[in-house]
Amino acid sequence: xxxxxxxxxxxxxxxxxxxxxxxxxxxxxxxxxxxxxxxxxxxxxxxxxxxxxxxxxxxxxxxxxxxxxxxxxxxxxxxxxxxxxxxxxxxxxxxxxxxxxxxxxxxxxxxxxxxxxxxxxxxxxxxxxxxxxxxxxxxxxxxxxxxxxxxxxxxxxxxxxxxxxxxxxxxxxxxxxxxxxxxxxxxxxxxxxxxxxxxxxxxxxxxxxxxxxxxxxxxxxxxxxxxxxxxxxxxxxxxxxxxxxxxxxxxx
Amino acid sequence: xxxxxxxxxxxxxxxxxxxxxxxxxxxxxxxxxxxxxxxxxxxxxxxxxxxxxxxxxxxxxxxxxxxxxxxxxxxxxxxxxxxxxxxxxxxxxxxxxxxxxxxxxxxxxxxxxxxxxxxxxxxxxxxxxxxxxxxxxxxxxxxxxxxxxxxxxxxxxxxxxxxxxxxxxxxxxxxxxxxxxxxxxxxxxxxxxxxxxxxxxxxxxxxxxxxxxxxxxxxxxxxxxxxxxxxxxxxxxxxxxxxxxxxxxxxx
DNA sequence: TGCCGTTCCTGACGGTTCGTCAGCCTCTGG
DNA sequence: CCAGAGGCTGACGAACCGTCAGGAACGGCA
Numbered sequence: 001x002x003x004x005x006x007x008x009x010x011x012x013x014x015x016x017x018x019x020x021x022x023x024x025x026x027x028x029x030x031x032x033x034x035x036x037x038x039x040x041x042x043x044x045x046x047x048x049x050x051x052x053x054x055x056x057x058x059x060x061x062x063x064x065x066x067x068x069x070x071x072x073x074x075x076x077x078x079x080x081x082x083x084x085x086x087x088x089x090x091x092x093x094x095x096x097x098x099x100x101x102x103x104x105x106x107x108x109x110x111x112x113x114x115x116x117x118x119x120x121x122x123x124x125x126x127x128x129x130x131x132x133x134x135x136x137x138x139x140x141x142x143x144x145x146x147x148x149x150x151x152x153x154x155x156x157x158x159x160x161x162x163x164x165x166x167x168x169x170x171x172x173x174x175x176x177x178x179x180x181x182x183x184x185x186x187x188x189x190x191x192x193x194x195x196x197x198x199x200x201x202x203x204x205x206x207x208x209x210x211x212x213x214x215x216x217x218x219x220x221x222x223x224x225x226x227x228x229x230x231x232x233x234x235x236x237x238x239x240x241x242x243x244x245x246x247x248x249x250x251x252x
Numbered sequence: 253x254x255x256x257x258x259x260x261x262x263x264x265x266x267x268x269x270x271x272x273x274x275x276x277x278x279x280x281x282x283x284x285x286x287x288x289x290x291x292x293x294x295x296x297x298x299x300x301x302x303x304x305x306x307x308x309x310x311x312x313x314x315x316x317x318x319x320x321x322x323x324x325x326x327x328x329x330x331x332x333x334x335x336x337x338x339x340x341x342x343x344x345x346x347x348x349x350x351x352x353x354x355x356x357x358x359x360x361x362x363x364x365x366x367x368x369x370x371x372x373x374x375x376x377x378x379x380x381x382x383x384x385x386x387x388x389x390x391x392x393x394x395x396x397x398x399x400x401x402x403x404x405x406x407x408x409x410x411x412x413x414x415x416x417x418x419x420x421x422x423x424x425x426x427x428x429x430x431x432x433x434x435x436x437x438x439x440x441x442x443x444x445x446x447x448x449x450x451x452x453x454x455x456x457x458x459x460x461x462x463x464x465x466x467x468x469x470x471x472x473x474x475x476x477x478x479x480x481x482x483x484x485x486x487x488x489x490x491x492x493x494x495x496x497x498x499x500x501x502x503x504x
Numbered sequence: 505t506g507c508c509g510t511t512c513c514t515g516a517c518g519g520t521t522c523g524t525c526a527g528c529c530t531c532t533g534g
Numbered sequence: 535c536c537a538g539a540g541g542c543t544g545a546c547g548a549a550c551c552g553t554c555a556g557g558a559a560c561g562g563c564a
Contacts, residue, residue: 017560019559019560044549044550044551045550045551045552046549046550046551056550056551056552057552057553057554060551060552060553065551065552
């Protein structure tokens with residue numbers, strides 16, 4: 001139960017030196033790459049080790065198992081979520097509200113996009129009751145949800161049209177944003193364009209927060225965000241053993 | 253690629269007789285039970301076989317792998333989704349709209365609740381690009397999404413306040429419903445009550461469909477649905493080898 | 505330069521699960 | 535009671551797991 005700074009301690013307790021850190025990082029990078037193009041359950045330690053040009057035993061020197069390595073990867077993403085909160089905490093006035101809404105939606109989609117593979121695992125593990133991943137997820141989304149709740153409470157003193165409890169409204173909206181972002185490709189596959197999704201979500205968001213309806217004829221160009229793109233490392237694809245194993249299974 | 257009626261053909265081509273069907277069904281039931289209380293990736297064929305009082309080889313006589321067995325389970329759920337479409341295709345008039353909205357939301361939550369374990373796998377496999385699961389998911393949600401799109405187009409001829417394209421609006425709303433339903437326990441853990449979530453989602457739904465705001469002071473009692481509870485088999489929990497294996501891993 | 509302790513890595517091993525046979529058991533119809 | 539189709543399983547090679555003890559690389563010091 002003890003909560004250690006699990007950043008750098010190796011499994012035997014000692015904290016690694018420079019070379020060890022490098023190896024550890026290499027293993028993490030390879031894990032991320034594999035995750036990108038492989039069903040998560042078919043990632044084997046041996047694949048990661050091969051990819052990193054080392055032996056399975058080395059992997060176990062730094063991580064208990066694949067899951068824990070992914071947990072570390074996910075930990076790194078938590079920080080990027082703070083930028084989402086900053087977007088939410090923007091200008092919801094009569095003039096700027098609509099732009100803010102669209103920037104929030106777009107920010108969510110970009111953030112998800114950049115970290116899609118890791119999020120998949122976080123979602124699943126959370127739903128399966130893994131407390132470590134749940135805690136992580138809460139931490140990542142808590143900031144932005146609480147911020148949104150505060151904005152809702154502030155912008156609509158008499159209560160949002162979407163409900164009396166700001167926290168509930170915020171949670172509902174964040175759910176929408178997260179799920180649509182996660183299934184974006186699915187929708188495009190279905191012929192629903194991303195721009196259209198952004199517009200629709202932004203309208204719901206604006207209304208829920210301020211009670212106002214989006215200005216007419218405003219679909220189309222999304223304003224550039226005030227800051228640069230949201231954090232996130234897109235790993236290069238790699239056609240690996242694990243990917244091949246998985247492909248074989250699907251192609252029946 | 254050939255699309256067979258994968259309902260009853262055994263792996264060797266022959267279609268099983270009465271006894272075989274029973275065994276197959278027993279294996280499916282045990283798979284569902286295990287899925288209920290076990291992280292999906294740690295379900296082993298040997299667990300299912302033991303639970304069913306048979307040998308692993310028998311399992312392979314009826315299914316290619318665990319994944320395919322779950323696919324069959326998921327296939328059975330698709331039918332229940334039709335009832336959701338029926339709920340959506342209700343009375344959205346001035347008087348009844350609010351009740352309809354709440355019933356839809358409640359129906360979604362019940363449906364998800366009853367089939368939580370299977371849905372987890374469907375979601376993950378879909379996001380990982382498994383076309384069999386994606387097709388299944390599309391089929392399951394397509395009916396209700398298309399119905400909702402039609403309702404949106406009909407109820408707000410000048411365009412929904414949530415966007416111009418009814419299909420996009422419907423997809424966005426279904427996303428919200430699905431994700432909130434999936435994370436319901438997470439929210440309760442967070443102190444957000446389910447009733448409150450139902451209220452909030454129903455408000456957004458009503459507004460998006462009709463452009464109207466929910467009647468004031470209406471939170472609280474949710475009207476009983478017109479029909480009985482939505483289909484879905486809740487399997488009994490079972491403390492199994494697989495569950496124990498998983499527990500050991502989490503408890504560090 | 506050569507020595508030596510520390511840090512890092514790996515070959516090899518016992519154990520578990522996988523997926524696949526050939527062959528045995530069990531029903532049923534004649 | 536028998537024949538044969540249908541149903542089941544023991545046993546096996548292969549893959550991966552997780553863990554050692556011990557070898558290789560490194561870096562400080564005389």
